[in-house]
Amino acid sequence: MERTGPTPDPPNPSTGTVGSPAASERTRTEFELLSREIVACRRCPLGATRTNAVVYRGSLRPRIVFVGEAPGAEEDRTGLPFVGRSGRILDAGIARLGLSPTEFGVLNVLKCRPPSNRFDRTAAATCRPYLERQIALLHPDLIVSLGAWALRSLDPDAPPILKVAGHPRRPSLGALFPLVHPAATLRSKRLKARWEHDLDALADRIRGGPG
Ligand code: SF4
Numbered sequence: 166m167e168r169t170g171p172t173p174d175p176p177n178p179s180t181g182t183v184g185s186p187a188a189s190e191r192t193r194t195e196f197e198l199l200s201r202e203i204v205a206c207r208r209c210p211l212g213a214t215r216t217n218a219v220v221y222r223g224s225l226r227p228r229i230v231f232v233g234e235a236p237g238a239e240e241d242r243t244g245l246p247f248v249g250r251s252g253r254i255l256d257a258g259i260a261r262l263g264l265s266p267t268e269f270g271v272l273n274v275l276k277c278r279p280p281s282n283r284f285d286r287t288a289a290a291t292c293r294p295y296l297e298r299q300i301a302l303l304h305p306d307l308i309v310s311l312g313a314w315a316l317r318s319l320d321p322d323a324p325p326i327l328k329v330a331g332h333p334r335r336p337s338l339g340a341l342f343p344l345v346h347p348a349a350t351l352r353s354k355r356l357k358a359r360w361e362h363d364l365d366a367l368a369d370r371i372r373g374g375p376g
Pocket of ligand 1: 203206207208209210211212213218275276277288291292
């Protein structure tokens with residue numbers, strides 16, 4: 166399952182990608198074109214209220230893609246996913262998994278920040294083709310959903326998040342491993358313990374063990 170290769174390229178400032186020579190030139194070109202399409206998108210009302218569309222950060226040939234719900238204020242300001250408080254928790258979790266920068270990527274279901282940070286299901290349906298095209302181009306071994314809305318967007322038939330977090334699933338877009346949202350760890354000790362427990366189950370799965 167491990168993908169190896171020479172030293173990765175430096176990050177692309179326009180797309181947030183760190184890339185890897187293992188990603189084909191065609192993938193790079195198509196991802197760049199898709200990213201520009203998203204940045205220019207005004208298909209739903211969120212396009213009028215965002216500061217920046219938030220496309221992706223990470224490798225262009227990731228083993229794992231983490232999928233969150235929607236950009237927050239810091240993400241809207243910078244144009245990069247999970248760079249605020251939730252992002253710091255996610256990055257600590259990724260470090261706990263032992264993933265290198267060339268092994269993962271991070272994106273959201275919604276590419277533009279919803280006002281008041283309330284997940285917009287109608288906008289998510291409009292935005293979904295971008296998510297599908299990103300996943301198809303990145304072709305990860307595993308998708309990790311972060312939070313209830315990301316899970317529901319990727320796996321509409323899934324039971325409630327607390328029933329399935331930490332347990333692998335296989336919906337149409339590819340192998341899925343749901344986690345609670347990183348921000349949930351700030352709300353209660355119980356959810357923080359659940360986050361850490363499920364991360365360890367994910368680590369077992371990445372290493373080819375149980376989970
Ligand atoms: S949320 Fe998605 S569909 Fe709506 S404007 Fe942004 S990129 Fe386009």
